[in-house]
Amino acid sequence: MHRLWTLLFGAAAVFAVGIFFWAAGKSGYWFPENVSVIGVDIDHLYWVITWITGITFVVVMVLFLWFLWKYGDERRPGKAVFTHGNHTLETVWTAVPAAILVFIAVYQYGAWKEAKFRSHMPDSPLHARVLAGQFEWRIRYPGPDRELYTDDDVEQVNLLHAWKDQDIVLQLESRDVLHSFFVPAARMKQDMVPGMKQNMWFQITRAGEYEIACAELCGWGHYKMKGHLIVHETKADFDRWYQEALGRQNADQRDPSIWERGE
């Protein structure tokens, strides 16, 4: 019987490791393909930690299962080993994990600073202001004059345009409750707190369309706060789009084509 129980515990461990292999590369079950510069660091760190924890897991589980298998045999004669511990062992298995954990902690400082420290914010002009509200993203571009709330601003709902390799600098604000600006493909996320102006920056390395999700519970419509990040191939493409959008906006403040993607 003890063999069966050991196998049951073993099966859980095998399942845990196996499902990672099963999921590899599958849409939705795996990282969406990374398209940002910071995402490279984040994914790298993820895999470093996966290796460290994965090896730890396998070692611990092998010992655990081995002990269950060996000492779980009810026919084993005699008493258990009478010991209260081992000083050397305690020291080793405190010191080694401590060193590994400190290594992980220090190893990631760089990426964290890159992603969030204001001192690492690129000094390119503000690209857009994102104002979150239940349950939409209002995105306003300062336009060529680089000033918000002037005549050359474009404001749209749920669509954020940018171009490839641009240092995108956003100003994030919320007008009601907490929201969180999350671009899975760019690995970026930042909560938006009413009353606080915050910046977010990232660089997208491939043109395309990427989803924006709200990651902080904001009410019953939290799940449908979907936006799109549209990355143009070149700045010229972006500028062309911008002039067009500005023209349409001036022609009709409520041009339905501006809203159609909003859902």
Added chain:
Amino acid sequence: MSSTATTIHTEAHAAHAEHELSFVRKYIFSTDHKIIGIQFLFTVLFTLGLGGLLALGVRWQLAYPWTKVPIFGELLWSDNGGAMPAEVYPMLTTMHASVMIFLVIIPGLSGVFGNFCIPLQIGARDMAFPTMNMISYWFMWPAILFFVASFFVTGGAATFGWTSYPPGAGNLQAAPGSLHGQTLWLLGLLCVGVSSLLGSVNYITTIVKLRTKGMSFFRMPMTTWALFITAILQAFALPVLTAALILQVADREFMTSFFRPDDLVINNEPAGPGGGQPLLWQHLFWFYSHPAVYIMILPAMGVVSDVITTFARKPLFGYKPMVLAVAGIAFLGFIVWGHHMFQSGMNPALGMTFMTSTMLIALPSAVKVFNWLGTLWGSRIRWTTPMLNALAFVSMFVIGGLSGIFMAATPVDIYIHDTYYIVGHIHYVLFGGSLFGLFAGLYYWYPKMFGRRMSEFWGKVHFAGSFVLFNLVFFPMHILGMGGFPRRYADPYFFETWKDTKPMNQMMTIAAILLGFFQLILLLNFFLSLRRGEKAGHNPWRANSLEWHTPEIWPGHGNWGARTPTVHRGPYEYAAPESEEDGYYPQTTPPPGSQAERAHAH
């Protein structure tokens, strides 16, 4: 009341022996710690069912969104074709978490085992303050009533998550559930807080003052140690939560503005006076609720240490390091709360310090796991139901502990924060850990509580089913989290990114429903064994610790007859040279050749 007075009082009590108490005083408004522990147990079995049903509601929506909910749909949402309305979903996630955390795990571990085990394990006649103990239990009921009632008030139950972040939770306009449901949630939590605090003060005093002769601190079983440290943790952290809860009530009902920023407009309505700071709530809330994570796991670690040693017939490997690890976790637990706020807008430099302290807290957890492994090495395992649940705790806690490191790493957390990764992690710790620990303790002390044994066969069936299904429900959450799958989404398939994940969610939901059914086996086994279970005798597991050495199988009020026991050694001296064939060497047996032994033999 001073402890001496209590002792004298209870000794006198014991001397009177069996002077009849009315049924109400004996079983309902009882001051006997054993009865109170059992009351907590029955209550927790009820709330566990409630929390489980809420979870199944969540799972149904994730697997078959906007379709008719079986059984409950017709009853609750017939005007919606039996499907769950969008605003109900966040209420379910909120209340599932709130019920499980505040009405199941915390009272289940501290309430049940704290009350039942502490006095028995340290040789005390009762808690230091028995009446306060009774009040502590009865404060659970208003909490349960507030939570249940919140589903029936205008707007429905609380909806902004068990973390109840303002301004959502702090303003009536933010959502239907922010109307009265949120206020009831706050009041319920205040009651839970009072209950926990009264319990904590009692446990601390009892352990410090009422240990019997020979029961030094380092001869206490790990369960008592863990509950002791947990109680200290509660006593220091809870006042902060209580203050925060009162501030949020004030913000909502009396238009103060602790958490409301300037010029806030919600739902096109000005929300009220400004000047507050939403992040303040998060700091206060997590200052309690991070330690609460340990309040929910440390007692289970204690229980598991007791169970493993008993059924490994071997001393606990590294008893002192184990105690130190618990103390270390408790201490570090106070300086890591900011890891819940890495993406909140808190200064990122602060994030770095919280990340470092969080990494360090993994250390004592690792030490605990290694020592359990050390205990198993060279042991003589007995495959009982409590042992299986305890082993499940160890192996599942390994997963829950390791997955925590991903979230602690700030850059990785940017991506996985508020995704199913954290949902998987928390369930490995709180279900794989705490709940299996609770099961282990339940099967282990059931014979002590009721004088009979639960069926081993059905216990094992319950365990095997729960263990397999638990993994099928919760492990895939890590995979979903890698895909960025967000938590608290009523319909994640609205997004291109996650639209392909439905099959796995359906598998998880089916497994979750089966997991729910398997708990019925536990309930049946529990209730049928009350009458039909095999008679347990004094010490069915041949355990060393004091609770199994009372003069009567089910001791009356006062526990120990005329005299409290004398303790001669630690609780885990299994397999000592002087021990019996199966390693049995109880704490009460005098050492061979001693005067006490001769007196004992005489």
